[in-house]
Amino acid sequence: MRAYGDRSLRTLGLKYEIMERYSGGPPCCVKCGQHDLHILELDHIKDNGGEERRRFTNGQGGTTFYYYLRCNGYPDGYQVLCRKCHIEKTLTKRKVNLMYMAAPVEYDLENPISNAQPQSLWNEVA
Numbered sequence: 001m002r003a004y005g006d007r008s009l010r011t012l013g014l015k016y017e018i019m020e021r022y023s024g025g026p027p028c029c030v031k032c033g034q035h036d037l038h039i040l041e042l043d044h045i046k047d048n049g050g051e052e053r054r055r056f057t058n059g060q061g062g063t064t065f066y067y068y069l070r071c072n073g074y075p076d077g078y079q080v081l082c083r084k085c086h087i088e089k090t091l092t093k094r095k096v097n098l099m100y101m102a103a104p105v106e107y108d109l110e111n112p113i114s115n116a117q118p119q120s121l122w123n124e125v126a
Helices: 006-023 049-057 062-071 083-099
Strands: 040-044 078-082
Touching: 006 040, 006 062, 006 078, 040 049, 040 083, 049 062, 078 083
Parallel strands: none
Antiparallel strands: 040 078
């Protein structure tokens, strides 16, 4: 069995409180239902976690951010995800962003480039 000090128990208690609040009941992942507190994480629904941590807690996350949420009446914009679902959401978001990050290209219809060849933006996997 894992031994916890007083501070660790307080921190775990605070995490439970935050996860319970944002789960709307016993802490669990909103996507898969996982309920192991050690792998549950708070997700910023708008994907602005870094910005919020810098603005509200001088870049600190975890316990400091949990105290901020408690002191500010548990503001909206957060959901509970397990680590696996959180990673999947983050990677999916990055893939979508990459699909729409094509650099603008200026093209002159009057004077097209004579030796231009079509090129794939992505390397094709065989």
